[in-house]
Amino acid sequence: MDRIRIVGGNPLNGVIPISGAKNAALPLMIASLLTDDTLTLENLPHLADVEQLQRILGNHGVDISVTGRREGQDSAYSRTVHFTARTIVDTTAPYELVSKMRASFWVIGPLLARMGEAKVSLPGGCAIGTRPVDLFIDGLEHLGAEISIENGYVLAKAPNGLTGGRYVFPKVSVGATHVMLMAATLAKGETVIENAAREPEVVDLAKCLTAMGAKISGAGTSTITIEGVSSLSGARHRVLPDRIETGTYAMAVAMTGGDVLLENSSEALLESALLAIRRTGVEITPEGTGIRVRRNGGDILPVDVTTDPFPGFPTDLQAQFMGLMTRANGVSHITETIFENRFMHVQELARLGARISLSGQTATVTGVPVLRGAPVMATDLRASVSLVIAGLAAEGETVVNRVYHLDRGFERLEEKLTRCGAVVERISD
């Protein structure tokens, strides 16, 4: 099992190319199930989750080919991948494939809309809470689906196709919004989704579906209206930049000091997170096609954050922000409101000398002047990268175990950091 070894203490200086967003890429790939034509996705990140979803789509009969050079013209990391679901050969998504990743459950929407049936295993994903699927079931039932759960599988049927309807989400769900959006594109008549997720990844999916011929308005607001069409065509779409990767590297620079251009990203994707990072004493400015992050000396200031659905502070940056706050000059409070068990990084950060106490959904972080390297274990994707951020500033050697979590969502992390002067290497046993 691979590990990441970090020797802390170096500032970061240089350029980090930001990859296509994992959390946009996954629903976009799934949207290919909606058409028998080819969906071409540019800027698709090369990640373990993307590969896993390729296996799942392949099982349904999707033909997948890569034409864009990995060493592309506009970015050293971009790929162009073509997805063609000429025929759906299997409407079952089996446990062995789906249990590894939460987003794979989302195939239920397109399969049901196009084929009138789907049998999908209950999902896996980061162990950050119970993560039920009740909203997906409730939402699809509002479009006329008949749904039952048997032996760990969700069985969904709509033999005469889905019918548009109005669904008010009782709670904001990114995944269930993606699924309702995809399912409604092929439903008969109009669907109105209220209290929809407003995340940029939802907007990106809506853009792609629109390019495929769907009729959607309101994506990016709480109310999305979809007028069903009888079929969708192929399209070419560029995956939007990864705002979580952007915020993560911005925090790495805030932690170590230095001057880094985060290339191919946009402030608009993560304004609330950048505001919090700025308040810690970092200069962040737009530059060309990216964002420049600078901190030259001075204390890291303590800042309180509370996670919230977009446009609030993203839960996917909570662990990294806590990593940063471990070195702040003062006390900060970090409150998690999205997932009930997303503090698994606390005990690992403590191994590096962090002082954090937990009370309910709030962590109180008392900054320390020095972190010291130690062996640590990644427990989930964003938790693991918070350990990398802390390790970059710690004295001596930090070894992050269970790197497969990192590989789910961070493309060439060690290479990107090393190019900016960090001492980071992958150890393969």
Ligand SMILES: CC(=O)N[C@H]1[C@@H](OP(=O)(O)OP(=O)(O)OC[C@H]2O[C@@H](n3ccc(=O)[nH]c3=O)[C@H](O)[C@@H]2O)O[C@H](CO)[C@@H](O)[C@@H]1O
């Ligand atoms: C692949 C992907 O894009 N993952 C992201 C997506 O996850 P995901 O789509 O799984 O997250 P949701 O927005 O659905 O979850 C938000 C909250 O709603 C709850 N819920 C959700 C569905 C449901 O049927 N019932 C229910 O109670 C969840 O347990 C959670 O407490 O959005 C999260 C919130 O921004 C991010 O942390 C994840 O990185």
Ligand SMILES: C=C(OP(=O)(O)O)C(=O)O
């Ligand atoms: C929680 C995440 O992913 P998933 O929803 O796939 O578990 C994440 O991307 O931080």
